[in-house]
Amino acid sequence: MWKDRLVKWLEEDIISKGLIRHIFNWYEVFTVSKGKDLKWRWNAAYQLSRHRDKGRDDPTKSAAIRELMELILFNLVDQKFRFEAFIVAVRWAELLTRKSNYK
Numbered sequence: 001m002w003k004d005r006l007v008k009w010l011e012e013d014i015i016s017k018g019l020i021r022h023i024f025n026w027y028e029v030f031t032v033s034k035g036k037d038l039k040w041r042w043n044a045a046y047q048l049s050r051h052r053d054k055g056r057d058d059p060t061k062s063a064a065i066r067e068l069m070e071l072i073l074f075n076l077v078d079q080k081f082r083f084e085a086f087i088v089a090v091r092w093a094e095l096l097t098r099k100s101n102y103k
Contacts, residue, residue, distance in 0.1 A: 002086060005067070006093035014064045015051070020094050022047050026072070027087045044072050 009015040022044070029040040048069045055061025075081040 002071075002089035003092045003096075005064075006090060007096050009064050010093060010097040012060075014055075014058075014061050015068075017094075019047070019051055019068075020090060023072075023087070023090050027083055027090075030083055041073065045069075048072065 006015070006020075010017070010020070026040040026044050029037055029043075048065055052062060052065040052069070055065060071081060071086065076083050076086065
C-alpha cells in the first residue's frame with residue numbers, strides 16, 4: 001500500500017517532506033486544470049530527477065524515487081492509477097508522520 005511505503009520512507013529520511021509538498025502542488029495543478037495543463041508533469045519529472053540525483057549514493061533512496069517516478073510519470077499519466085487515490089495515500093502518510101507540538 002502506498003501509504004505504508006510513504007510513511008516508511010518519511011520516517012527513515014528516504015524522502016523528504018519537501019517532496020511531499022511538491023506532490024501536493026502537482027496534484028493542485030492537475031485538479032484545477034482538470035488534467036489539461038501538463039506543466040505539472042514536466043515539473044514532476046524535473047523535481048523527481050533532482051531528488052534521484054541527490055540520493056545517487058544511496059540505493060534505497062534511488063529505488064524509492066524510481067518507484068515514485070514510475071507511478072507519477074507513467075501510471076498516473078496513462079491512467080493506470082488515479083491521482084486522486086494516490087493523493088489520499090500521500091495526505092495520510094503526511095498526517096501520520098507529522099510532528100506534534102502538543103504534549
